[in-house]
Amino acid sequence: MDIVEALHWRYATKTFDSNAILEQKKIETLKNVFNLTATSYGLQPIKLLILKNKALQKKLVKHSMDQEQVAQASHVLVFCIETTIDKIYVKSYFNLIKEIRNTPDEILEPFKSFLIDDFKKMSQDSIEKWATKQAYLAMGNLLTVCAVEKIDSCPMEGFTPTKYDELLKLTEKGLKSVLVMPIGYRAKDDMFASFKKVRKNIDDIIIEM
Numbered sequence: 246m247d248i249v250e251a252l253h254w255r256y257a258t259k260t261f262d263s264n265a266i267l268e269q270k271k272i273e274t275l276k277n278v279f280n281l282t283a284t285s286y287g288l289q290p291i292k293l294l295i296l297k298n299k300a301l302q303k304k305l306v307k308h309s310m311d312q313e314q315v316a317q318a319s320h321v322l323v324f325c326i327e328t329t330i331d332k333i334y335v336k337s338y339f340n341l342i343k344e345i346r347n348t349p350d351e352i353l354e355p356f357k358s359f360l361i362d363d364f365k366k367m368s369q370d371s372i373e374k375w376a377t378k379q380a381y382l383a384m385g386n387l388l389t390v391c392a393v394e395k396i397d398s399c400p401m402e403g404f405t406p407t408k409y410d411e412l413l414k415l416t417e418k419g420l421k422s423v424l425v426m427p428i429g430y431r432a433k434d435d436m437f438a439s440f441k442k443v444r445k446n447i448d449d450i451i452i453e454m
Contacts, residue, residue: 248389248392248393251389251392251393251395252389252392253442254392254395255388255391255392255397255398256437256438256440256442257398257399257400257437258314258397258398258399258427258429258431258435258437258438259314259399259435259437260313260314260317260431260432260434260435260437261314261317261318261319261397261427261429261430261431261432261435262317262429262430262431262432262433263316263317263318263429265319265429265430266319266429267319267320267396267428267429267430271394271396272295272320274390274394275295275322275387275390275391275396275428276293276295278386278387278390279293279383279386279387282382282383282386282387283382283386284379284382284383285375285378285379286360287338288330288334288335288338288360288379289338289379290326290327290330290334290375290376290379291324291325291326291327291376291379291380291383292325292326292327292418292420293322293323293324293325293383294322294323294325294413294415294420294422295320295321295322295323296320296321296322296323296413297319297320297321299316301412301413302315302316302318302321303316304412305321305404305408305409305412308404308405308408308409308412309401309403309404309405309425310403310404312399312401312403312404314399314401314427315401315425315427317427317429317432318399318427318428318429319428319429319430320427320428320429321425321426321427321428322387322425322426322427322428323409323413323415323422323424323425324380324383324384324422324423324424324425324426325380325415325420325421325422325423326373326376326377326379326380326420326421326423327376327419327420328369328373328419328420328421329419330364330372330376331364331365332361332365335357335360335361335364336357336361339353339356339357373421376423377423380423380424381424384400384424384426387426388400388426391428396428396429396430397428397429397430397431398426398427398428399426399427399428400424400425400426401424401425401426401427402424402425404422404425406421406422406423409422409425410422
């Protein structure tokens with residue numbers, strides 16, 4: 246499918262077919278896409294929780310502004326941020342660079358020292374806001390790939406993160422939930438699937454210089 250055609254096909258799915266389960270091959274594709282998503286400095290301060298547990302999904306509906314897609318979906322993707330970005334975290338990233346690329350320490354050291362000092366100066370709130378921006382990048386990437394793969398999706402900000410964190414035991418993993426995306430296959434009776442997209446004219450939203 247042409248990518249523009251795929252993006253015309255996708256919409257924020259309002260009703261999923263709860264009997265239609267995504268093939269594991271498609272889940273593996275999404276895992277790889279998430280891992281390959283660009284992040285600031287390449288630090289990947291995000292993790293993806295892939296939920297396929299109907300009992301938990303049903304419990305989360307009331308903490309998702311009663312959006313039934315969370316219970317209906319084949320899987321629910323929960324985008325999380327790391328809550329601790331410190332010297333140890335930065336060093337582990339540079340150790341990975343050295344392991345994969347065999348880059349000499351003298352080349353890595355200046356940038357590593359800069360990042361350690363930079364994050365040391367940042368408040369916890371600033372670090373979490375920065376990390377959350379990376380989660381949005383990942384969600385945008387996954388939305389596009391879902392469209393290409395003919396996977397239906399519904400991006401959500403309307404949920405209670407603290408309740409998700411509690412039920413999914415994210416706090417003890419050093420994580421916070423920031424975005425949610427049910428995925429699966431649309432129900433045949435979801436009338437929103439046939440609605441025309443409402444978008445501005447290209448000339449009103451693009452500036453060429």
